[in-house]
Amino acid sequence: NAGVTQTPKFQVLKTGQSMTLQCAQDMNHEYMSWYRQDPGMGLRLIHYSVGAGITDQGEVPNGYNVSRSTTEDFPLRLLSAAPSQTSVYFCASNRRSGTDTQYFGPGTRLTVL
């Protein structure tokens, strides 16, 4: 199993550009999440999904959209990139509820100029 994969690993955007961060998992996990990690801030939840077709907002959802059309994929869309979105983005999945181990992808380092 590849586990949780993310693409791209690095990305530089200009302010106002849009892009999609890809996340896929091959463990048949129902739950998937997106986090951003900023220095000294830990991991903050952006959006999450409890199954195909079901998504919800986390702590810092503004400026991001998600959808979950399949169990395997959970893309994160930046609608109009801003410098404040410069961060490292991690996708994670787990088998069921908030009592279960989360498996993280390798991350995407995004810089917005």
Add this chain to the structure above:
Amino acid sequence: GQQVMQIPQYQHVQEGEDFTTYCNSSTTLSNIQWYKQRPGGHPVFLIQLVKSGEVKKQKRLTFQFGEAKKNSSLHITATQTTDVGTYFCAGPPFKDYGQNFVFGPGTRLSVLP
């Protein structure tokens, strides 16, 4: 909303010294998880504690969950250079079994050889 705090933010130790990080939640947790993130890497699950007062050991690592289920600690005995990284605690609020993990800001450990 729920907040999870960790202290200290940074810890520098000499190889062979002990290390402890503390995690405190503003609300009762149904469970608490600990993750380790090596520099440049992604968070990796270490352990989950569920019961009030629970203590678990993994070789040189000892994890405790407080009696009130609002705090936890991670203790490393005789640190090694391989222990370098940031240690995060995380947990969902009590009775919230949705995908709503809240992570602490982490404790960054450096070990001097």
